[in-house]
Amino acid sequence: MSNRELASSHTISVLVDNEPGILARVVGLFSGRGYNIESLTVAETDAAENLSRITIVTAGTPMVIEQIKAQLDRLVPVHKVHDLTMEGPHIERELALIKVKSTGEKRVEALRLADVFRAKVIDAKTDSFVFEVTGNSDKVDTFISLMAALGLVDVGRTGIVAMTRGGEAL
């Protein structure tokens, strides 16, 4: 019944107390119950109130997504759970650092593409660059795949952070 429904990707924003073990609680919940994590980011967002925001991208059928949110909400240090995918328009961004090692034509092409993608050069040697690119995950994916042919060495990605559009707080 439920597993024949289509799985879709959801971006969930979770406001939590910034206390030791909170990330383990959230990650343990996902692994223990067999939910998948496509992306996860976490950092303190309100030092005065000691709060952190965890942004999780996960996939599942509507029933599973509902269950994931209920399970998250049940954790004692969790303040709020928001399903941004369900709650209307929102923005998602990711930052990646990408190291490319090449010379000659390839090096020039890498720099040209970086310009197209509005990636910044944040480190340069005669035979290498480190680019910083931000955008939605598709843009980051595309940029990385283009670099693959141009001497891609290393990739570091932050995972997705997200926010609703408009002036309202979550």
Next chain:
Amino acid sequence: MKPEESATTGADLLVKALIDEEVEVVFGYPGGAVLPIYDSIFKQNQLRHILVRHEQAAVHAAEGYARSTGKVGVVLVTSGPGATNAVTGLTDALMDSVPIVCLTGQVPTHLIGNDAFQEADTTGITRPCTKHNYLVKSVAVLARTVHEAFYVARSGRPGPVVIDLPKDVLMNKHDYVAPTKPVEHKSYKPITKPDRALLHQAVELMAKAKRPVFYVGGGVVNSGPKASQLLTQLVRMTGFPITNTLMGLGSYPASDSQFLGMLGMHGTYEANLAMYHCDVLINIGARFDDRITGKLAEFSPKSTKIHIDIDPSSINKNVRVDLPIVGDARRALKGLIDIWQKKQPKLDLKAQKAWWAQIDGWRQRKCLAYKQGAEIIKPQYALERLYHHIKDREHYITTEVGQHQMWAAQFLKFEKPNHWMTSGGLGTMGYGFPAAMGVQIAHPDALVIDVAGEASIMMNIQELSTVAQYRLPVKIFILNNQYMGMVRQWQELLHGGRYSESYMESLPDFVRLAEAFGAVGLRCHEPAKLDDTIKEMIEIRKPVVVDVAVDKAENCFPMIPSGAAHYDMLLGPDDRAAKPVSEEGMVLV
């Protein structure tokens, strides 16, 4: 107590905090990391400590205490092995929603992470098997943490909470400030008040029903005795049939004519068929467990489903419902009764009558029938006779896990909540005896009986020493079939009768075993002597182990094989050939 009172050690402060939480009993076992707490316990006499013989038993005892009183059960164990031994009990309490606070010792804060002697990552290990846990890093937050832990354990959907206590925190000093107001938590705020508009909708659905059934679970027991009273009132007002889960038994008087018995894998024919054919299903405090639903696609396919539960994660987890209502069962029941009384809905009495006629037809199948001969005691008969002799006394029943547990659920009658404790969700062999100790501590004058299997009882048999020490007159009523009967039954039905490792070789002589511990041992082989044995057991004001030799080959029916639908129930040994278990069913437990 005033803040200016001179500073106390963490351990003394802990004991004060426990007393302020109205804790009377702690079940525990000492060790290096908790010596300061044992020292504080020694110096006072408000808090009673019960020394168990294994930490798992301490948690089960606290569970029995909690379930039979509605209070939080408290456990105290040392670091490392003390904490790891408690893990099974904590998991059991989590699965069955039992409020427990478990205090674990820990190595001093500066040694955490060093593989110090008897160090274990207790908060790491217990994170998935507790409702919440704490590592207390400073004596300054100790008292507050204790009060918060009790609040978390008992509120909302109850569950076990661990407080891990490094030894230096127990020895450091700080002022104790008694709590002046109830704990309020920043982020944890369980919803207890049901939405009135939804209750109105529920009453409307119920009023229009032609084939309604109440499906009621442990949540009503969790909600307190008042909830059971209200449930009984509502069910009688409506005239609808009601069935209970294993955990819900006692929330509705079993002797009442509207009661269909337990439902599920080993539930009655009438209860399961009522679930299958009903048009309105009213679930109160039950979680659509797989022992209930069987094959999900064919679970109660024609019904509109109402689900009242305090935990939103229980709703739409396994079964999609039409009208979810989040809130405490007692408050929801109160609301439903109010609305029902105001509206005085006109029921379709003709349809109700036809529904009851259909149910009575199913009842005629007498699905629990068995044949008692003159030679061998049938386990069902032993329980019927047991019930006959205890029914007029205040009694509490606990069980181990297996066939005997299911027969106890089928053949004993539960008239009141909080008098039946069994391990439902985790199915922990070894639960019943320590749980019975906890019940007996809380109700010293009551008759407390652990209905046991000979295999399960071996899992916490060491507790005979505890009942001897505290003179707890717990009765262990062993239905001895010389097999792990439930395992043997599955092997017979699903694995071609290959009884791999399920025969109980080298069983002890239970009578002499009891005597070795200072308890009384009784034995019974013959149906004719059973009544006298039971009477003798009841009369003896000491712990008694009764070894009842029962039919080795008896199977527990009805049975819905794993993955089968409610109408595919096996009613007896002859049903087997006609309905082979599907391959899909074979992989299920």
